[in-house]
Amino acid sequence: MSGRALVVGVTGISGGNLAAKLLADGWQVSGLCRRPDELDPRITPLTADLEDGDAVAAAIGGTEPTHVFFTTWSRRGTEAENCDVNGRMLQNLLDATGSEGSVEHVALVTGLKHYLGPFEAYAKAQPDTPFSEEQPRLPYENFYYVQEDILFAAADRDGFTWSVHRPHTLIGWALGNAMNMGVTLAVYAAICRETGSPFHFPGSREQWEAVTDVTDARLLADHLVWAATTPVAANEALNIVNGDVFRWRRLWPRLAKALGVEPLGFEGEPAPLEQQMVHAADIWPQIVERYDLQDIPVETLASWWHTDADLGRTIETFTDMGRSRRLGFYGVRDTETSFTDLFERLRAERIVP
Structure with missing residues:
Protein backbone atom coordinates (compact mmCIF):
# COMPACT_ATOMS: atom_id res chain seq x y z
CA MET A 1 0.00 0.00 0.00
CA SER A 2 1.13 3.55 -0.70
CA GLY A 3 -0.41 6.97 -0.52
CA ARG A 4 0.32 10.66 -0.22
CA ALA A 5 2.54 11.16 2.81
CA LEU A 6 3.20 14.39 4.66
CA VAL A 7 6.37 14.10 6.75
CA VAL A 8 6.64 16.86 9.34
CA GLY A 9 10.28 17.32 10.30
CA VAL A 10 11.55 15.74 7.10
CA THR A 11 15.17 16.86 7.62
CA GLY A 12 15.50 15.23 11.06
CA ILE A 13 16.75 11.77 11.95
CA SER A 14 13.24 10.30 12.16
CA GLY A 15 11.70 12.20 9.27
CA GLY A 16 14.64 11.87 6.92
CA ASN A 17 14.91 8.11 7.26
CA LEU A 18 11.14 7.80 7.01
CA ALA A 19 11.03 9.84 3.80
CA ALA A 20 13.69 7.60 2.25
CA LYS A 21 11.63 4.53 3.14
CA LEU A 22 8.41 6.01 1.74
CA LEU A 23 10.07 7.02 -1.52
CA ALA A 24 11.56 3.55 -1.91
CA ASP A 25 8.10 2.09 -1.42
CA GLY A 26 6.55 4.30 -4.11
CA TRP A 27 4.75 6.91 -1.99
CA GLN A 28 4.21 10.53 -2.97
CA VAL A 29 6.03 12.51 -0.27
CA SER A 30 5.70 16.11 0.87
CA GLY A 31 8.10 17.30 3.54
CA LEU A 32 7.45 20.14 5.97
CA CYS A 33 10.50 21.80 7.50
CA ARG A 34 12.05 25.20 8.13
CA ARG A 35 15.00 24.74 5.77
CA PRO A 36 14.26 22.57 2.72
CA ASP A 37 17.77 22.82 1.25
CA GLU A 38 19.25 19.56 -0.03
CA LEU A 39 16.00 17.61 0.16
CA ASP A 40 15.66 14.66 -2.19
CA PRO A 41 14.20 16.20 -5.38
CA ARG A 42 11.37 13.66 -5.28
CA ILE A 43 10.07 15.27 -2.07
CA THR A 44 7.70 18.22 -2.44
CA PRO A 45 9.16 20.84 -0.06
CA LEU A 46 6.83 22.74 2.26
CA THR A 47 8.17 25.50 4.48
CA ALA A 48 6.45 26.86 7.57
CA ASP A 49 7.00 27.69 11.21
CA LEU A 50 4.83 25.16 13.02
CA GLU A 51 4.13 27.70 15.76
CA ASP A 52 2.34 29.89 13.20
CA GLY A 53 -1.03 28.31 12.48
CA ASP A 54 -1.74 30.51 9.46
CA ALA A 55 1.64 29.71 7.93
CA VAL A 56 1.09 25.99 8.42
CA ALA A 57 -2.36 26.15 6.84
CA ALA A 58 -0.97 28.07 3.86
CA ALA A 59 1.87 25.58 3.38
CA ILE A 60 -0.36 22.51 3.65
CA GLY A 61 -3.20 23.84 1.50
CA GLY A 62 -3.91 21.67 -1.51
CA THR A 63 -1.52 18.82 -0.65
CA GLU A 64 -4.35 16.50 0.48
CA PRO A 65 -2.18 13.98 2.35
CA THR A 66 -3.61 10.57 3.13
CA HIS A 67 -1.03 9.89 5.85
CA VAL A 68 0.64 12.36 8.19
CA PHE A 69 3.83 11.58 10.11
CA PHE A 70 4.75 14.05 12.88
CA THR A 71 8.45 13.52 13.68
CA THR A 72 9.67 16.83 15.08
CA TRP A 73 9.82 18.70 18.39
CA SER A 74 11.15 21.93 19.88
CA ARG A 75 13.12 22.15 23.12
CA ARG A 76 12.48 25.00 25.56
CA GLY A 77 13.81 25.87 29.00
CA THR A 78 11.06 24.29 31.10
CA GLU A 79 8.65 21.42 30.61
CA ALA A 80 5.73 23.81 30.92
CA GLU A 81 7.13 25.69 27.91
CA ASN A 82 7.78 22.39 26.11
CA CYS A 83 4.15 21.40 26.67
CA ASP A 84 2.93 24.72 25.31
CA VAL A 85 5.07 24.96 22.19
CA ASN A 86 5.03 21.29 21.17
CA GLY A 87 1.32 21.05 21.81
CA ARG A 88 0.63 24.13 19.66
CA MET A 89 2.85 22.82 16.86
CA LEU A 90 0.92 19.58 16.63
CA GLN A 91 -2.44 21.31 17.03
CA ASN A 92 -1.64 23.74 14.20
CA LEU A 93 -0.64 20.87 11.96
CA LEU A 94 -3.73 18.79 12.72
CA ASP A 95 -6.03 21.78 12.26
CA ALA A 96 -4.46 22.40 8.84
CA THR A 97 -4.60 18.79 7.65
CA GLY A 98 -8.08 18.31 9.10
CA SER A 99 -9.39 21.00 6.81
CA GLU A 100 -8.08 18.99 3.84
CA GLY A 101 -10.47 16.15 4.67
CA SER A 102 -8.22 13.52 3.09
CA VAL A 103 -6.25 12.23 6.08
CA GLU A 104 -6.66 8.54 6.87
CA HIS A 105 -3.92 8.10 9.48
CA VAL A 106 -1.67 10.27 11.66
CA ALA A 107 1.50 8.89 13.28
CA LEU A 108 3.21 10.70 16.16
CA VAL A 109 6.83 9.99 17.16
CA THR A 110 7.59 10.55 20.86
CA GLY A 111 10.02 8.43 22.88
CA LEU A 112 10.97 6.77 26.14
CA LYS A 113 10.66 9.97 28.17
CA HIS A 114 7.04 8.79 28.22
CA TYR A 115 8.29 6.33 30.87
CA LEU A 116 11.35 8.19 32.19
CA GLY A 117 9.86 11.67 32.61
CA PRO A 118 10.84 15.02 31.05
CA PHE A 119 14.35 16.43 31.36
CA GLU A 120 13.62 18.41 34.53
CA ALA A 121 12.11 15.36 36.27
CA TYR A 122 14.23 12.82 34.42
CA ALA A 123 14.35 9.38 36.04
CA LYS A 124 12.97 10.67 39.35
CA ALA A 125 10.51 7.81 39.16
CA GLN A 126 11.72 4.24 38.60
CA PRO A 127 9.28 2.57 36.24
CA ASP A 128 9.58 -1.19 36.00
CA THR A 129 11.58 -2.64 33.11
CA PRO A 130 11.16 -3.58 30.37
CA PHE A 131 9.02 -0.53 29.58
CA SER A 132 5.56 -1.56 28.43
CA GLU A 133 2.88 0.48 26.71
CA GLU A 134 0.41 -0.52 29.44
CA GLN A 135 2.35 1.41 32.10
CA PRO A 136 0.48 4.50 33.38
CA ARG A 137 1.65 8.05 32.76
CA LEU A 138 4.00 9.53 35.34
CA PRO A 139 2.76 12.32 37.65
CA TYR A 140 4.83 15.02 35.92
CA GLU A 141 4.23 17.54 33.17
CA ASN A 142 5.30 15.93 29.90
CA PHE A 143 4.81 17.31 26.41
CA TYR A 144 4.43 13.77 25.07
CA TYR A 145 1.24 13.42 27.10
CA VAL A 146 -0.04 16.79 25.84
CA GLN A 147 0.63 15.77 22.25
CA GLU A 148 -1.10 12.43 22.69
CA ASP A 149 -4.23 14.08 24.04
CA ILE A 150 -4.27 16.55 21.14
CA LEU A 151 -3.87 13.65 18.69
CA PHE A 152 -6.70 11.65 20.27
CA ALA A 153 -9.06 14.63 20.22
CA ALA A 154 -8.29 15.41 16.57
CA ALA A 155 -8.83 11.76 15.62
CA ASP A 156 -12.27 11.85 17.26
CA ARG A 157 -13.04 15.12 15.46
CA ASP A 158 -11.78 14.20 11.98
CA GLY A 159 -12.21 10.43 11.88
CA PHE A 160 -8.65 9.32 11.12
CA THR A 161 -6.77 6.44 12.77
CA TRP A 162 -3.59 7.13 14.71
CA SER A 163 -0.41 5.53 16.05
CA VAL A 164 2.13 6.71 18.64
CA HIS A 165 5.69 5.46 18.29
CA ARG A 166 8.11 5.39 21.23
CA PRO A 167 11.71 4.79 20.15
CA HIS A 168 14.72 4.72 22.46
CA THR A 169 17.95 6.55 21.55
CA LEU A 170 17.95 6.91 17.75
CA ILE A 171 20.96 5.80 15.70
CA GLY A 172 21.03 6.78 12.03
CA TRP A 173 21.89 9.23 9.31
CA ALA A 174 21.10 12.88 10.04
CA VAL A 214 18.57 1.61 21.12
CA THR A 215 16.54 2.21 17.95
CA ASP A 216 17.90 2.22 14.41
CA ALA A 217 16.21 5.12 12.59
CA ARG A 218 15.67 2.86 9.56
CA LEU A 219 13.75 0.42 11.75
CA LEU A 220 11.63 3.27 13.12
CA ALA A 221 10.80 4.15 9.49
CA ASP A 222 9.72 0.57 8.83
CA HIS A 223 7.60 0.64 11.99
CA LEU A 224 5.91 3.91 11.05
CA VAL A 225 4.93 2.71 7.59
CA TRP A 226 3.78 -0.67 8.93
CA ALA A 227 1.52 0.89 11.59
CA ALA A 228 0.11 3.42 9.13
CA THR A 229 -0.92 0.70 6.67
CA THR A 230 -1.86 -2.23 8.93
CA PRO A 231 -5.45 -2.12 10.20
CA VAL A 232 -4.78 -4.16 13.36
CA ALA A 233 -2.11 -1.62 14.41
CA ALA A 234 -4.52 1.33 14.23
CA ASN A 235 -5.08 3.40 17.35
CA GLU A 236 -2.15 1.92 19.27
CA ALA A 237 0.81 3.30 21.19
CA LEU A 238 3.83 1.21 20.22
CA ASN A 239 7.37 0.89 21.52
CA ILE A 240 10.04 0.49 18.85
CA VAL A 241 13.61 -0.66 19.55
CA ASN A 242 16.10 -2.84 17.67
CA GLY A 243 15.03 -6.05 19.38
CA ASP A 244 18.42 -6.88 20.88
CA THR A 317 16.34 1.43 30.67
CA PHE A 318 15.14 -1.12 28.15
CA THR A 319 11.95 -1.77 26.28
CA ASP A 320 9.30 -4.44 25.65
CA MET A 321 8.41 -5.03 21.97
CA GLY A 322 5.65 -7.54 22.72
CA ARG A 323 2.73 -5.42 21.53
CA SER A 324 4.19 -4.80 18.08
CA ARG A 325 5.20 -8.46 17.75
CA ARG A 326 1.71 -9.65 18.62
CA LEU A 327 0.29 -7.30 15.98
CA GLY A 328 2.64 -8.65 13.31
CA PHE A 329 5.72 -6.40 13.23
CA TYR A 330 8.82 -8.59 13.25
CA GLY A 331 11.53 -6.12 12.19
CA VAL A 332 14.85 -6.24 14.06
Whole structure:
Protein backbone atom coordinates (compact mmCIF):
# COMPACT_ATOMS: atom_id res chain seq x y z
CA MET A 1 0.00 0.00 0.00
CA SER A 2 1.13 3.55 -0.70
CA GLY A 3 -0.41 6.97 -0.52
CA ARG A 4 0.32 10.66 -0.22
CA ALA A 5 2.54 11.16 2.81
CA LEU A 6 3.20 14.39 4.66
CA VAL A 7 6.37 14.10 6.75
CA VAL A 8 6.64 16.86 9.34
CA GLY A 9 10.28 17.32 10.30
CA VAL A 10 11.55 15.74 7.10
CA THR A 11 15.17 16.86 7.62
CA GLY A 12 15.50 15.23 11.06
CA ILE A 13 16.75 11.77 11.95
CA SER A 14 13.24 10.30 12.16
CA GLY A 15 11.70 12.20 9.27
CA GLY A 16 14.64 11.87 6.92
CA ASN A 17 14.91 8.11 7.26
CA LEU A 18 11.14 7.80 7.01
CA ALA A 19 11.03 9.84 3.80
CA ALA A 20 13.69 7.60 2.25
CA LYS A 21 11.63 4.53 3.14
CA LEU A 22 8.41 6.01 1.74
CA LEU A 23 10.07 7.02 -1.52
CA ALA A 24 11.56 3.55 -1.91
CA ASP A 25 8.10 2.09 -1.42
CA GLY A 26 6.55 4.30 -4.11
CA TRP A 27 4.75 6.91 -1.99
CA GLN A 28 4.21 10.53 -2.97
CA VAL A 29 6.03 12.51 -0.27
CA SER A 30 5.70 16.11 0.87
CA GLY A 31 8.10 17.30 3.54
CA LEU A 32 7.45 20.14 5.97
CA CYS A 33 10.50 21.80 7.50
CA ARG A 34 12.05 25.20 8.13
CA ARG A 35 15.00 24.74 5.77
CA PRO A 36 14.26 22.57 2.72
CA ASP A 37 17.77 22.82 1.25
CA GLU A 38 19.25 19.56 -0.03
CA LEU A 39 16.00 17.61 0.16
CA ASP A 40 15.66 14.66 -2.19
CA PRO A 41 14.20 16.20 -5.38
CA ARG A 42 11.37 13.66 -5.28
CA ILE A 43 10.07 15.27 -2.07
CA THR A 44 7.70 18.22 -2.44
CA PRO A 45 9.16 20.84 -0.06
CA LEU A 46 6.83 22.74 2.26
CA THR A 47 8.17 25.50 4.48
CA ALA A 48 6.45 26.86 7.57
CA ASP A 49 7.00 27.69 11.21
CA LEU A 50 4.83 25.16 13.02
CA GLU A 51 4.13 27.70 15.76
CA ASP A 52 2.34 29.89 13.20
CA GLY A 53 -1.03 28.31 12.48
CA ASP A 54 -1.74 30.51 9.46
CA ALA A 55 1.64 29.71 7.93
CA VAL A 56 1.09 25.99 8.42
CA ALA A 57 -2.36 26.15 6.84
CA ALA A 58 -0.97 28.07 3.86
CA ALA A 59 1.87 25.58 3.38
CA ILE A 60 -0.36 22.51 3.65
CA GLY A 61 -3.20 23.84 1.50
CA GLY A 62 -3.91 21.67 -1.51
CA THR A 63 -1.52 18.82 -0.65
CA GLU A 64 -4.35 16.50 0.48
CA PRO A 65 -2.18 13.98 2.35
CA THR A 66 -3.61 10.57 3.13
CA HIS A 67 -1.03 9.89 5.85
CA VAL A 68 0.64 12.36 8.19
CA PHE A 69 3.83 11.58 10.11
CA PHE A 70 4.75 14.05 12.88
CA THR A 71 8.45 13.52 13.68
CA THR A 72 9.67 16.83 15.08
CA TRP A 73 9.82 18.70 18.39
CA SER A 74 11.15 21.93 19.88
CA ARG A 75 13.12 22.15 23.12
CA ARG A 76 12.48 25.00 25.56
CA GLY A 77 13.81 25.87 29.00
CA THR A 78 11.06 24.29 31.10
CA GLU A 79 8.65 21.42 30.61
CA ALA A 80 5.73 23.81 30.92
CA GLU A 81 7.13 25.69 27.91
CA ASN A 82 7.78 22.39 26.11
CA CYS A 83 4.15 21.40 26.67
CA ASP A 84 2.93 24.72 25.31
CA VAL A 85 5.07 24.96 22.19
CA ASN A 86 5.03 21.29 21.17
CA GLY A 87 1.32 21.05 21.81
CA ARG A 88 0.63 24.13 19.66
CA MET A 89 2.85 22.82 16.86
CA LEU A 90 0.92 19.58 16.63
CA GLN A 91 -2.44 21.31 17.03
CA ASN A 92 -1.64 23.74 14.20
CA LEU A 93 -0.64 20.87 11.96
CA LEU A 94 -3.73 18.79 12.72
CA ASP A 95 -6.03 21.78 12.26
CA ALA A 96 -4.46 22.40 8.84
CA THR A 97 -4.60 18.79 7.65
CA GLY A 98 -8.08 18.31 9.10
CA SER A 99 -9.39 21.00 6.81
CA GLU A 100 -8.08 18.99 3.84
CA GLY A 101 -10.47 16.15 4.67
CA SER A 102 -8.22 13.52 3.09
CA VAL A 103 -6.25 12.23 6.08
CA GLU A 104 -6.66 8.54 6.87
CA HIS A 105 -3.92 8.10 9.48
CA VAL A 106 -1.67 10.27 11.66
CA ALA A 107 1.50 8.89 13.28
CA LEU A 108 3.21 10.70 16.16
CA VAL A 109 6.83 9.99 17.16
CA THR A 110 7.59 10.55 20.86
CA GLY A 111 10.02 8.43 22.88
CA LEU A 112 10.97 6.77 26.14
CA LYS A 113 10.66 9.97 28.17
CA HIS A 114 7.04 8.79 28.22
CA TYR A 115 8.29 6.33 30.87
CA LEU A 116 11.35 8.19 32.19
CA GLY A 117 9.86 11.67 32.61
CA PRO A 118 10.84 15.02 31.05
CA PHE A 119 14.35 16.43 31.36
CA GLU A 120 13.62 18.41 34.53
CA ALA A 121 12.11 15.36 36.27
CA TYR A 122 14.23 12.82 34.42
CA ALA A 123 14.35 9.38 36.04
CA LYS A 124 12.97 10.67 39.35
CA ALA A 125 10.51 7.81 39.16
CA GLN A 126 11.72 4.24 38.60
CA PRO A 127 9.28 2.57 36.24
CA ASP A 128 9.58 -1.19 36.00
CA THR A 129 11.58 -2.64 33.11
CA PRO A 130 11.16 -3.58 30.37
CA PHE A 131 9.02 -0.53 29.58
CA SER A 132 5.56 -1.56 28.43
CA GLU A 133 2.88 0.48 26.71
CA GLU A 134 0.41 -0.52 29.44
CA GLN A 135 2.35 1.41 32.10
CA PRO A 136 0.48 4.50 33.38
CA ARG A 137 1.65 8.05 32.76
CA LEU A 138 4.00 9.53 35.34
CA PRO A 139 2.76 12.32 37.65
CA TYR A 140 4.83 15.02 35.92
CA GLU A 141 4.23 17.54 33.17
CA ASN A 142 5.30 15.93 29.90
CA PHE A 143 4.81 17.31 26.41
CA TYR A 144 4.43 13.77 25.07
CA TYR A 145 1.24 13.42 27.10
CA VAL A 146 -0.04 16.79 25.84
CA GLN A 147 0.63 15.77 22.25
CA GLU A 148 -1.10 12.43 22.69
CA ASP A 149 -4.23 14.08 24.04
CA ILE A 150 -4.27 16.55 21.14
CA LEU A 151 -3.87 13.65 18.69
CA PHE A 152 -6.70 11.65 20.27
CA ALA A 153 -9.06 14.63 20.22
CA ALA A 154 -8.29 15.41 16.57
CA ALA A 155 -8.83 11.76 15.62
CA ASP A 156 -12.27 11.85 17.26
CA ARG A 157 -13.04 15.12 15.46
CA ASP A 158 -11.78 14.20 11.98
CA GLY A 159 -12.21 10.43 11.88
CA PHE A 160 -8.65 9.32 11.12
CA THR A 161 -6.77 6.44 12.77
CA TRP A 162 -3.59 7.13 14.71
CA SER A 163 -0.41 5.53 16.05
CA VAL A 164 2.13 6.71 18.64
CA HIS A 165 5.69 5.46 18.29
CA ARG A 166 8.11 5.39 21.23
CA PRO A 167 11.71 4.79 20.15
CA HIS A 168 14.72 4.72 22.46
CA THR A 169 17.95 6.55 21.55
CA LEU A 170 17.95 6.91 17.75
CA ILE A 171 20.96 5.80 15.70
CA GLY A 172 21.03 6.78 12.03
CA TRP A 173 21.89 9.23 9.31
CA ALA A 174 21.10 12.88 10.04
CA LEU A 175 23.18 16.01 10.41
CA GLY A 176 22.32 18.85 12.77
CA ASN A 177 20.00 16.70 14.87
CA ALA A 178 19.91 17.29 18.63
CA MET A 179 19.37 13.65 19.50
CA ASN A 180 21.84 11.68 17.35
CA MET A 181 24.21 9.74 19.60
CA GLY A 182 25.85 7.95 16.67
CA VAL A 183 27.13 11.13 15.00
CA THR A 184 28.13 12.57 18.39
CA LEU A 185 30.26 9.52 19.21
CA ALA A 186 31.88 9.54 15.76
CA VAL A 187 32.85 13.20 16.16
CA TYR A 188 34.05 12.56 19.73
CA ALA A 189 36.24 9.70 18.49
CA ALA A 190 37.75 11.85 15.74
CA ILE A 191 38.72 14.48 18.30
CA CYS A 192 40.13 11.80 20.63
CA ARG A 193 42.24 10.41 17.79
CA GLU A 194 43.48 13.87 16.81
CA THR A 195 44.46 14.79 20.39
CA GLY A 196 45.74 11.39 21.45
CA SER A 197 43.06 11.10 24.13
CA PRO A 198 41.30 7.87 25.06
CA PHE A 199 37.71 7.23 24.01
CA HIS A 200 36.44 7.59 27.56
CA PHE A 201 32.94 6.35 28.37
CA PRO A 202 31.21 9.54 29.58
CA GLY A 203 28.29 8.09 31.51
CA SER A 204 27.29 6.55 34.80
CA ARG A 205 28.18 3.23 36.42
CA GLU A 206 24.56 2.14 36.06
CA GLN A 207 24.56 2.68 32.28
CA TRP A 208 27.97 1.06 31.93
CA GLU A 209 26.76 -2.10 33.62
CA ALA A 210 22.99 -2.30 32.98
CA VAL A 211 21.07 -3.88 30.12
CA THR A 212 19.83 -1.31 27.60
CA ASP A 213 18.76 -0.94 23.96
CA VAL A 214 18.57 1.61 21.12
CA THR A 215 16.54 2.21 17.95
CA ASP A 216 17.90 2.22 14.41
CA ALA A 217 16.21 5.12 12.59
CA ARG A 218 15.67 2.86 9.56
CA LEU A 219 13.75 0.42 11.75
CA LEU A 220 11.63 3.27 13.12
CA ALA A 221 10.80 4.15 9.49
CA ASP A 222 9.72 0.57 8.83
CA HIS A 223 7.60 0.64 11.99
CA LEU A 224 5.91 3.91 11.05
CA VAL A 225 4.93 2.71 7.59
CA TRP A 226 3.78 -0.67 8.93
CA ALA A 227 1.52 0.89 11.59
CA ALA A 228 0.11 3.42 9.13
CA THR A 229 -0.92 0.70 6.67
CA THR A 230 -1.86 -2.23 8.93
CA PRO A 231 -5.45 -2.12 10.20
CA VAL A 232 -4.78 -4.16 13.36
CA ALA A 233 -2.11 -1.62 14.41
CA ALA A 234 -4.52 1.33 14.23
CA ASN A 235 -5.08 3.40 17.35
CA GLU A 236 -2.15 1.92 19.27
CA ALA A 237 0.81 3.30 21.19
CA LEU A 238 3.83 1.21 20.22
CA ASN A 239 7.37 0.89 21.52
CA ILE A 240 10.04 0.49 18.85
CA VAL A 241 13.61 -0.66 19.55
CA ASN A 242 16.10 -2.84 17.67
CA GLY A 243 15.03 -6.05 19.38
CA ASP A 244 18.42 -6.88 20.88
CA VAL A 245 19.83 -5.72 24.21
CA PHE A 246 23.40 -4.94 25.24
CA ARG A 247 25.62 -3.55 27.99
CA TRP A 248 27.80 -0.56 27.26
CA ARG A 249 30.77 -2.26 28.96
CA ARG A 250 30.71 -4.79 26.09
CA LEU A 251 29.72 -2.51 23.20
CA TRP A 252 32.02 0.44 24.00
CA PRO A 253 35.29 -1.37 23.10
CA ARG A 254 33.73 -2.61 19.87
CA LEU A 255 32.67 0.91 18.86
CA ALA A 256 36.14 2.17 19.75
CA LYS A 257 37.69 -0.44 17.45
CA ALA A 258 35.34 0.57 14.62
CA LEU A 259 36.31 4.22 15.15
CA GLY A 260 40.06 3.57 15.45
CA VAL A 261 40.50 4.83 19.02
CA GLU A 262 41.61 3.40 22.35
CA PRO A 263 38.66 2.65 24.67
CA LEU A 264 38.54 3.69 28.31
CA GLY A 265 35.59 2.48 30.34
CA PHE A 266 33.85 3.78 33.43
CA GLU A 267 36.46 4.75 36.05
CA GLY A 268 34.48 5.49 39.19
CA GLU A 269 32.87 8.79 38.14
CA PRO A 270 31.06 10.00 35.01
CA ALA A 271 33.18 11.94 32.50
CA PRO A 272 30.55 14.05 30.69
CA LEU A 273 31.24 14.99 27.09
CA GLU A 274 30.25 18.59 27.76
CA GLN A 275 33.33 18.75 30.02
CA GLN A 276 35.63 16.59 27.91
CA MET A 277 34.79 18.47 24.73
CA VAL A 278 34.94 22.03 26.04
CA HIS A 279 37.61 22.88 23.43
CA ALA A 280 36.00 20.95 20.56
CA ALA A 281 35.08 24.11 18.63
CA ASP A 282 38.78 25.05 18.48
CA ILE A 283 40.00 21.58 17.50
CA TRP A 284 37.37 20.62 14.93
CA PRO A 285 38.32 23.17 12.21
CA GLN A 286 41.85 21.75 12.26
CA ILE A 287 40.47 18.24 11.69
CA VAL A 288 38.22 19.49 8.88
CA GLU A 289 41.19 21.11 7.13
CA ARG A 290 43.61 18.23 7.70
CA TYR A 291 41.26 15.59 6.28
CA ASP A 292 39.37 17.73 3.73
CA LEU A 293 36.03 17.18 5.41
CA GLN A 294 32.78 19.02 4.81
CA ASP A 295 33.00 22.31 6.67
CA ILE A 296 30.23 21.78 9.22
CA PRO A 297 30.61 23.29 12.70
CA VAL A 298 31.12 20.76 15.47
CA GLU A 299 28.20 22.20 17.42
CA THR A 300 25.95 21.35 14.45
CA LEU A 301 27.16 17.76 14.29
CA ALA A 302 27.57 16.79 17.93
CA SER A 303 25.04 16.97 20.71
CA TRP A 304 27.18 16.53 23.84
CA TRP A 305 24.37 17.34 26.26
CA HIS A 306 21.93 14.78 24.85
CA THR A 307 24.44 11.93 24.75
CA ASP A 308 25.43 12.85 28.32
CA ALA A 309 21.76 12.60 29.31
CA ASP A 310 21.39 9.18 27.66
CA LEU A 311 24.60 7.71 29.03
CA GLY A 312 24.36 9.41 32.41
CA ARG A 313 21.11 7.79 33.54
CA THR A 314 21.24 6.09 36.91
CA ILE A 315 18.39 3.67 36.23
CA GLU A 316 18.01 0.65 34.00
CA THR A 317 16.34 1.43 30.67
CA PHE A 318 15.14 -1.12 28.15
CA THR A 319 11.95 -1.77 26.28
CA ASP A 320 9.30 -4.44 25.65
CA MET A 321 8.41 -5.03 21.97
CA GLY A 322 5.65 -7.54 22.72
CA ARG A 323 2.73 -5.42 21.53
CA SER A 324 4.19 -4.80 18.08
CA ARG A 325 5.20 -8.46 17.75
CA ARG A 326 1.71 -9.65 18.62
CA LEU A 327 0.29 -7.30 15.98
CA GLY A 328 2.64 -8.65 13.31
CA PHE A 329 5.72 -6.40 13.23
CA TYR A 330 8.82 -8.59 13.25
CA GLY A 331 11.53 -6.12 12.19
CA VAL A 332 14.85 -6.24 14.06
CA ARG A 333 18.28 -4.64 13.76
CA ASP A 334 21.70 -5.58 15.14
CA THR A 335 22.76 -2.66 17.31
CA GLU A 336 26.48 -2.85 16.62
CA THR A 337 25.70 -2.79 12.89
CA SER A 338 23.40 0.21 13.40
CA PHE A 339 26.43 2.13 14.68
CA THR A 340 28.99 0.83 12.20
CA ASP A 341 26.74 1.42 9.18
CA LEU A 342 26.40 5.03 10.30
CA PHE A 343 30.15 5.41 10.87
CA GLU A 344 30.84 4.13 7.34
CA ARG A 345 28.43 6.59 5.79
CA LEU A 346 29.85 9.49 7.82
CA ARG A 347 33.28 8.66 6.42
CA ALA A 348 31.96 8.23 2.88
CA GLU A 349 30.22 11.64 3.06
CA ARG A 350 33.39 13.24 4.46
CA ILE A 351 31.78 14.21 7.75
CA VAL A 352 34.43 12.48 9.88
CA PRO A 353 37.88 11.21 8.88
